[in-house]
Amino acid sequence: MKKYVCDVCGWEYDPAAGLPDEGIPPGTAFEDLPDDFLCPECNVGKDEFSPVD
Amino acid sequence: MALEMTPNVEWVGTIDWHERDFHGFTTERGVTYNAYLVRGERTALIDTVKARFAPAFVEELRNRTGGIGPHFVVCNHAEPDHAGGLPALMEAFPSTTLLCNAKCRDILAHHYAVDGWKVREVTHGEEISLGGRTLRFIDTPMLHWPESMATYLPEEKLLFSMDIFGQHVASSGRFDDEVRWCVTLDEAKSYFANIVQPYARKVPPLLETLRGLEMEIIAPSHGVVWRSRVAEILEAYEEWSSRVPRAKVLVLFDTMWESTERMAGAIVDGASAEGVEVVSLKVGNTHLARIATEALDAACVAMGSATLHRGMMPRMAAVLTYLKGLASGGKAGFSFGSFGWGRGGPEELDEGMRAMKWEILREPLRSRYRPDAETLEACREAGALLAHRAREAAGSKTERRTDS
Numbered sequence: 001m002k003k004y005v006c007d008v009c010g011w012e013y014d015p016a017a018g019l020p021d022e023g024i025p026p027g028t029a030f031e032d033l034p035d036d037f038l039c040p041e042c043n044v045g046k047d048e049f050s051p052v053d
Numbered sequence: 054m055a056l057e058m059t060p061n062v063e064w065v066g067t068i069d070w071h072e073r074d075f076h077g078f079t080t081e082r083g084v085t086y087n088a089y090l091v092r093g094e095r096t097a098l099i100d101t102v103k104a105r106f107a108p109a110f111v112e113e114l115r116n117r118t119g120g121i122g123p124h125f126v127v128c129n130h131a132e133p134d135h136a137g138g139l140p141a142l143m144e145a146f147p148s149t150t151l152l153c154n155a156k157c158r159d160i161l162a163h164h165y166a167v168d169g170w171k172v173r174e175v176t177h178g179e180e181i182s183l184g185g186r187t188l189r190f191i192d193t194p195m196l197h198w199p200e201s202m203a204t205y206l207p208e209e210k211l212l213f214s215m216d217i218f219g220q221h222v223a224s225s226g227r228f229d230d231e232v233r234w235c236v237t238l239d240e241a242k243s244y245f246a247n248i249v250q251p252y253a254r255k256v257p258p259l260l261e262t263l264r265g266l267e268m269e270i271i272a273p274s275h276g277v278v279w280r281s282r283v284a285e286i287l288e289a290y291e292e293w294s295s296r297v298p299r300a301k302v303l304v305l306f307d308t309m310w311e312s313t314e315r316m317a318g319a320i321v322d323g324a325s326a327e328g329v330e331v332v333s334l335k336v337g338n339t340h341l342a343r344i345a346t347e348a349l350d351a352a353c354v355a356m357g358s359a360t361l362h363r364g365m366m367p368r369m370a371a372v373l374t375y376l377k378g379l380a381s382g383g384k385a386g387f388s389f390g391s392f393g394w395g396r397g398g399p400e401e402l403d404e405g406m407r408a409m410k411w412e413i414l415r416e417p418l419r420s421r422y423r424p425d426a427e428t429l430e431a432c433r434e435a436g437a438l439l440a441h442r443a444r445e446a447a448g449s450k451t452e453r454r455t456d457s
Contacts, residue, residue, distance in 0.1 A: 008195075009199060009252070010194055041252070042195065042199075
């Protein structure tokens, strides 16, 4: 599972950690995040994230 | 109007003495829009001014560049108070090349008719020589927009820091040693609280980067230029971004017939008796910028509202919305307020404080109509509770500090 970074603010989603505060358990792939997922830092949608190589 | 800052750098901005409402941010001391002209073998203008000041600004530049305009204009930030002069500038001097990063170019294209502008995209760390003077670009994303950038001039040991380290204060002197420190520090703190705070976590890594630069002058895009207190303003930013609060209690409230105000008074008395710093603000006569500034370093906040139409008073809702947006996290507190028959004010505030993930120290403190002696005593006890929690949260950092 790849990490994804927000193109706007640089916040990184780590699937291993998930986002327990937002009800997203560890081990959730970025692709499996809900369609209405928003960057917790700057509120942009999933389409403004890029995979981290 | 222009002023020589160093033999090769002139301030060419605008002083707006009378601006009092900066997109909702109350600016009681006015505003400046700082722009700078750097002279090497070629010239570079660092940022512009708000559109309504652009005609005089362009004329000034024409005079200072022998009629040809600057060779380059750097756009560090696309917000219209700094980029608003670009359309007039680019029209007056079509041979000027705009230097900005890719994100900035995109945002500018959403504001202005950029077709026909000469643009060169620059990237983080890139240098452009003016001949004798060098521009080095440092991206500062989310401080405070995605495209925000600073420009460093190594030969002058000068950082054009954009909005970072800025302050809303109009003054006749352009330098920090020409305006009282208590004023500039207060305004820098307000600027940090209201503009920089949402992305405060980005500040410590930036300060680390800046420590690697020789810096004798920091020239922000608002307010005074730092030359005598560079170390102090860096230290202040370190403190404000650290999120370690002071042993300080803030009481915010709105009232209808003074019942909630009396409760607030008792909470203030209870907290003050414990010897911590206490600030009480009635939101009806205090602007949001001041509230955010006082909240920045407060460990504990009590929020009070009378009950109006089954809910909180609208001005308290505005405070909650504003503090939530500023990500004023990590605070402890509780809500309080009066009601007549049904519930509403304190309960809604409690909900809002929980939504911000604040630590809630007790259930909402309520008074049916006027608080009686027992309720006022409960308020004093709750005030003491805030004071104890504030002292704990501040840990050892209770000594008086530079911004007291």
